[in-house]
Amino acid sequence: MWVPDISNIGGPRYLALASAIAEAIDSGELVAGTQLPPQRDLSGKLGVTVGTVGRAYMLAKKRELVSGEVGRGTFVRPHDEKDTFANYLPERKPGTVDLACFRIPVNELADTLARVITGVADHAVLLPLIGYPPAAGYITHRTAGAAWIKRSGLKIPPEQVIVCSGGQHGLLAAIMTLANLPGPILSGRITYSGLKSIASLREIELEGVEMDSEGMIPEALAAAAEKTGGRVAYLQPTVHNPVGCVMSDKRRKKIAEVARIHDLILIEDDVAAAGLSDRGLPLAAYAPERTIYISSLSKCVSPALRVGFIGAPASFIEALSNTIHSLSLATSPLVMEAASLMIMDGTAGRIADRNNQELARRHELVRQELSGLDVNSNPAAFFAWLRLPDHWSSSEFADAVQKAGVSVVRSSNFMVGSDEVGNAVRISLNPQTNLGVLIDGLRIVRKIAMERPGPQLAII
Known part of the structure; x- marks a missing residue:
């Protein structure tokens, strides 16, 4: 049963749970068609009331993230698979582990911003x-x-x-x-x-x-x-x-x-x-x-x-x-x-400091999970730069990991001129607060990097 960790997310518990649902869907942890846990079961696991879980599910439904079917339960809605991104936007596909787009990893933002907005009202x-x-x-x-x-x-x-x-x-x-x-x-x-x-x-x-x-x-x-x-x-x-x-x-x-x-x-x-x-x-x-x-x-x-x-x-x-x-x-x-x-x-400075601490922890995971590969990993960066083995091109590798359920950004997005001087991909290290999702994505990246691409079909 999917049970999110909402202990570090501030604010009312139903909003924290709704936020966790949205993050899990956006990152690919909850794919289209996945059934969410029954409200009573999830309330027991999280230590909240059934009404709290119900309010969170209703909010997710209003945002068209899930659909409720009487007698069957609550399910993650299918995503629009049409690719409408422009050339230079990160190549992220819905329903995948998102290692392409930037995402802030600090959890306390909702409470902080609520307090700040109250201050703005006073000012x-x-x-x-x-x-x-x-x-x-x-x-x-x-x-x-x-x-x-x-x-x-x-x-x-x-x-x-x-x-x-x-x-x-x-x-x-x-x-x-x-x-x-x-x-x-x-x-x-x-x-x-x-x-x-x-x-x-x-x-x-x-x-x-x-x-x-x-x-x-x-x-x-x-x-x-x-x-x-x-x-x-x-x-x-x-x-x-x-x-x-x-x-x-x-x-x-x-x-x-x-x-x-x-x-x-x-x-x-x-x-x-x-x-x-x-x-x-x-x-x-x-x-x-x-x-x-x-x-x-x-x-x-x-x-x-x-x-x-x-x-x-x-x-x-x-x-x-x-x-x-x-x-x-x-x-x-x-x-x-x-x-x-x-x-x-x-x-702002305290949030930035916590963010940098979390990024350093994620870069340590990169060094562990991608050991043996050629990776530029700066502990202050929200990304790592993976130089690929010679048997992979950037575009072939990005396609391969995407088929395996992970989004990365190919090096051509960053190249000036026609020559692809960097046979590499950029990996975002903060797809969401769940470190397990990041680890799963990195392991898929490593596994495919160590493999060789399949043969290309001949064009007759």
Whole structure:
């Protein structure tokens, strides 16, 4: 009988159980057609009333996750199998163990957000609610953004911080602001898929720059700038997504030097590492006059908040603010107020710390379950980068594990240019709070990686 662990999920017990049901269905633990336990049986196992289980089942039914059949029970509804995802979205299929998409592993968020939303209600009278906020955000929210960025070691005044709706929004604003500069955007040969999606949407050319174990190679960046005339470089110096590598301080200083020599504007994406406090200084600390720095709460606190911050030289603030205004007029002050309360009272930092502790535990599982395979595993990353044995291509392997019930992301989603320089897949390590599901998924990945692909049928 399926019995979830709801002891670490805050809030009313029926909501905790409904959340566990949704997570289990979304992750593939409960596949379509699975019968949920009888309400009386599950109530006994969980130590709650039958009415509590009934309310949870009713809520899941209202969300169209399950269907109830009189005299037969409650069953997981079938999923729509149509693939409507765009090219650069993670290749996750409903009903599979989700090792493709990001998912926050901290369980206390529901209670925390409920408390914070109550605080926002108390503060609503202080917010100007009858007009649009400034495009850069209210100074109180920009001050909270400066406090959050300071967690990385980068000290920047609130006047040089702009609030935005998450890191992707900040990246889009930065790219649109710099769109008049000549040449392609210079990025690592392996890069964040969100950059590729923006470039595809706006028909912006990307130029792949050679990388090593620390990320982008300074000499290769200089050569690419000379060859293409490109003036904008995109980098992830701390916890590169998807590879997980980290630049040394020496490498960051060298990149800053190259940027000055070739008059490059740097976009530093620090979203994947935004929750880290024990780390090297951001690249922006070495080239503050030419770096647009992007941070976010999405990967370390909650993706539901959609809150990000742009730190930039004073000379870019007006242009970036105008771009934000053109794209979205402004960021919701209610959401920003919630984020600001969490930052200033330390809640956001505590959640980020717990998240990092949980990620480190999951990376230890990766080292155990995928031992003998070539894996980049950074304990602060929400993912691991698995380089495949020579007998597998990335696409063949992704298809094979998907047939076995696991979703991963193939390396082509992250490649710049036509050459597939990384025969690998990205594995998300936080598909849900149930570690057993993660372990099962990793064991399937290992088993298939050690096998050889079946023969391809000849085309006559």
